[in-house]
Amino acid sequence: MSVIRFLRGIIKPYIIVFKHAISKPHTIKYPYERLMFSDGYRGRISLRFEKCIGCGLCSRTCPNRAIEMVEIEGEKHSFPQINFGRCSFCCLCVDVCPRGALFSDEVVELSVIKRDDLIYHPYKLSNPQPLESILKDLKKTITVQIEDGRLSYTLLRRREENV
Amino acid sequence: MTFIFRLTDKMLRWGFKSSIWPAHFVNGCCSPELMQLAGPRYDMERFGVLPLPSIRHADALFIVGVISRKMADRIRMLYEQMPDPKFVVAVGSCAISGGPFYDSPFIVKAEDIVPVDVFIPGCPPRPEAWLQGILMLREMIWQGRKG
């Protein structure tokens, strides 16, 4: 009996792996396809310039001290400037903002070649770079939904319908 | 003659671009994202990025997570053991600027010890962000720039 169990322990995993090898891969081809994140995903933080009153609550509540209030020539009050190299994307600033001037979207592609480019001036913060200009090859977005209690990634939608 | 030099240069840049073998130096909790990146969902091997064990075989060094003063020496040593041409990617807020430990006297930034080519912010960065950083590194190598 032990010999049969031993052989079964060798052959059964081999068959399982071989079945995987001939089935369809689960990969999302990233620069061409992209996963839609769930609602409320905390990604890049942007600023609605006209709504900001310069209270500085975001700067004081930031646990990483990534937000600094900077003066802008010709404006009456200061505006937040975020250092994304230090930000931990907790979005406490978004929660605390009394006017709803700060908001986060689901863009996470923030890589840069120079570290100073990670410090977003209020002007840059209020003009967020759209996803299409970061990922020029993006063709499809993939949404996650739950079917029969299991996560399913299969639903593909054309990008034009989503945006 | 110039044509041959240009062709060789282009071929080499294509080779370097399309097979980046990274060695990862993980100090922090960004490593699960690296596992995601090598796993089935995001599969960085599509771009020829194949993690190898020895630093002598590596082209790129992923510095991931918090770097303490003691670790800084080790990272410098690893960097000097890599064969040229070599590229460094700093991943996560901690490696870029200290992150939550920005005012600690025992934390070193990656840029202060080795020349960093690409910065990938995030806490931790999603696999998408990481892959975009790798794509940026590829583009940088293809254009022949140094970060």
Added chain:
Amino acid sequence: MLIDEILGWIKLNLKDLIQIVLFPGIAFILIFAVAATWFERKYLAHSMLRIGPLHTGRVAGWLQIIADFIKLTGKEVITPRNVNVFLFNLLPVLSVCTSAIAVAFIPFSSDWIIYEGNGISLLLFFAAASLTPYITLMLGWISNNKYSIIGAMRVSYVYISAEIPAFLAAMGVAIMAGSFSLIDIVEAQSRIPFLIPQILGFIVFFIAFLAEVERVPFDIPVAEQEIVAGWRTEYSGINFGVTMMMDYIPLCTWTLLFVTLYLGGYQGPLIFASQTLSNFFWILLKFSLVIVVILLFRSVFPRLRMDQTLRLTWKYLTPAAFLNLIITAIIAYYYPDLFGLIGAS
């Protein structure tokens, strides 16, 4: 004058030259090494539900290995301090050459073999294939690195312990065929491959040759989790590329020997007009099938420990191979008619 002489010599030795340079020789082995590396990466990736190399080259990343080699030629070659520079850079090339010698004794057809070996080509194969671990041992020794020397020692441990059962199992085949010549062994399998009468030897040889070519589950010499990259830790640049390619050449030669000994070699029904082409087709088909089976082991099985490998080879495989040899010898001595039934001599 000289050119005429050279042309005449080439014309005289055309078949040998084609054999050495093209088909069973250099070109075949190099193409196999590149293709097997690419196929293994794709196959293992698909077995993990990934895609593997995709964006290098239009179709399925077929340029990936070429890109890797172009990159490795452009990398800096680091020579560690206190090593013999000449040997350190010579040995990777030497390892490829020595491990490729063994393919010369494999018959691809009854008249297509580089060297017949005066009727002892099986012994010559073992002699030539056993050169590889010496070179590997020297590679690890000369790197002046503790992980390299541990990996090299593990190579010699595993190789010696696996060589003996493999050789003893092959002796059973030699007794059944009544000859050490690989061509005679293949011809003796014209009715039924030795897989069936030599089933015990088949199993022993299969496990032993997996250990000899360092495939999973016997890849302890390059165990990444214990010793960084085994005996090739210190090699960088193109030297590393050459050592990586050298992994696949013993796989090629040993799998060809396995096919020749147990699966009927080049024997098969005639499907092309030419007998030689048909033989090539059959041996390459069997070879590819065995390679496909072996490569998947890497994503199925965990690595055996050093003591487990040695216990398996010394305690179980060697006695099993002896048992197989003794049974075959008794039958060959007392009941030689039994061999006549299955077509062997």
